[in-house]
Amino acid sequence: MxxxxxxxxxxxxxxxxxxxxxxxxxxxxxxxxxxxxxxxxxxxxxxxxxxxxxxxxxxxxxxxxxxxxxxxxxxxxxxxxxxxxxxxxxxxxxxxxxxxxxCDAATSALTFNKRFTVAVAGMGGIHVARSVLLVKDLFESPETQIKGLRFPVFVKPNNGGSSIATSKVLTPSEELGTAIEKAFGVDSQVLVEEFIEGRELTVGVFRREGEVVTLPITEIRSKNAFFDFEAKYLGASEEITPAEVPETMAEKTRAAARKVYGLLNCRGIVRIDFIYNEQVNEPFLLEVNTVPGQSEASIVPQQVKAAGWSLKEFYSFLIDEALATGR
CATH class of the missing domain: 3.40.50.20 (Rossmann fold)
Known part of the structure; x- marks a missing residue:
């Protein structure tokens, strides 16, 4: 055969x-x-x-x-x-x-747009940071647009990943304009988002036999100001899998991840990133990665191994699921 x-x-x-x-x-x-x-x-x-x-x-x-x-x-x-x-x-x-x-075409397009992602998730009851979307040539001044936001803020391309051209801006200053210009260098839309204090947790999610399940959670402790490109791919971070967090925090994060997966009609393996704010005791959604990294430095392979799977078994599961569903 x-x-x-x-x-x-x-x-x-x-x-x-x-x-x-x-x-x-x-x-x-x-x-x-x-x-x-x-x-x-x-x-x-x-x-x-x-x-x-x-x-x-x-x-x-x-x-x-x-x-x-x-x-x-x-x-x-x-x-x-x-x-x-x-x-x-x-x-x-x-x-x-x-x-x-x-994920299918609609979900992939939606989640690739960070603003659309948090808008849909927020409407579905998921905690998200307040943010403003700047569209190139369609606003007068960034200061006017973002005057309702509290600093620090993150400035990032609205479409894209790997933290490319992403900046953390502490106060309204020249740095804000520089950060916005940097982000506009790779995208025509820029998201300015309030900083949420807390622990950065990320979790792989997939569907098995009709049930949405989560992989072990990873906590990211960046050596930089945030989990930027250097921290993600050049070793400037510490990643703990499984995350050493209280079970109540872990379960709230898992529950939020499963809910986001369902709300956005996800398929296959998806990695969902959160900041867990301990003051309000809730996870805040950062973004959804529908094709999560699989390099040696990537998080999902760490989580797969922590769950007791080999990568060969996991990739076979994903391929077999696609073959079986025919979509």
């Missing part, structure tokens, strides 16, 4: 491609080759490419997502940023009737 053919897509069109390639090393090493025929597809701005074992490079036929006459049974999505995390590839695969391992 032939093995399912799985396309593992990596790369991408944004600065997060660098992180996609780091994740690709871990994912490629842990795809069960005894169960699947796996083909790595490199999605780049100059084309979509597959390099065969002989080193020959083949272009992907985008009419049906085939390569060298090979058609696929499912897609394992490993692209951070556009077009793999913002719904574009998901919509394309939906049109082809090809199942994949991430």
């Amino acid at each position: 032939s093995k399912p053919r799985i396309a593992f897509v990596t790369g991408g069109y944004s600065g997060e491609a660098e992180i996609s390639y780091k994740s690709a090393v871990t994912i490629s090493a842990n795809i069960d080759r005894d169960k699947y025929e796996a083909y790595t597809i490199d999605v780049r701005t100059d084309g979509w490419w597959y390099t065969d074992p002989a080193g020959v490079v083949h272009a992907v036929d985008k009419n049906d997502f085939s390569v060298a006459g090979i058609h696929f049974d499912a897609v394992l999505i490993g692209i951070h940023g556009t077009p793999g995390e913002d719904g574009k590839l998901q919509g394309y695969f939906d049109m082809l009737g090809l199942p994949y391992t991430s």
Whole structure:
């Protein structure tokens, strides 16, 4: 009996491609080759490419997502940023009737927009920080727009991840304008969000046999002002998995994560980030990552191992779920 053919897509069109390639090393090493025929597809701005074992490079036929006459049974999505995390590839695969391992196009597009994410979650009863969205060329001055916010604030691109071009601004000053300009350098929308004091907790969430379940929680203790790119990927943070927190704090965070997963109609493995404010004893949603990092420095692989799974078992579970649901 032939093995399912799985396309593992990596790369991408944004600065997060660098992180996609780091994740690709871990994912490629842990795809069960005894169960699947796996083909790595490199999605780049100059084309979509597959390099065969002989080193020959083949272009992907985008009419049906085939390569060298090979058609696929499912897609394992490993692209951070556009077009793999913002719904574009998901919509394309939906049109082809090809199942994949991430959230659907609508949820991916929604969660890629930080402002939309917290708005929907807030309407659903999840605690979120107050924020203001600045759209390029559609506001007079940032000071006027954000006058209702309390400092410190975070300034970040509204679409994107990996904390690229994100700044913490302590007071209304020249630093605010610099931070906004920096964020506008990578996105046409900028989110200015109040700082929430507390412990940073993040949790992987997925659905198993119809039940939404959580992986062990990780607490992040950044050596920098916040969990920025350096802290995430260059070792400037301490990550404790499972988090050493009171059980009441852990259960409130797990419950909020399960609720967010359901509210946003998530699918596959999603990592949800919170700040737990101990004054009000509640978790505040930061963001939802629908294609969470899988590099050696990433959190979900730590949580998978803490839960007693091997990465090979976990990736097989995600692929099998996509194959079984056919979507």
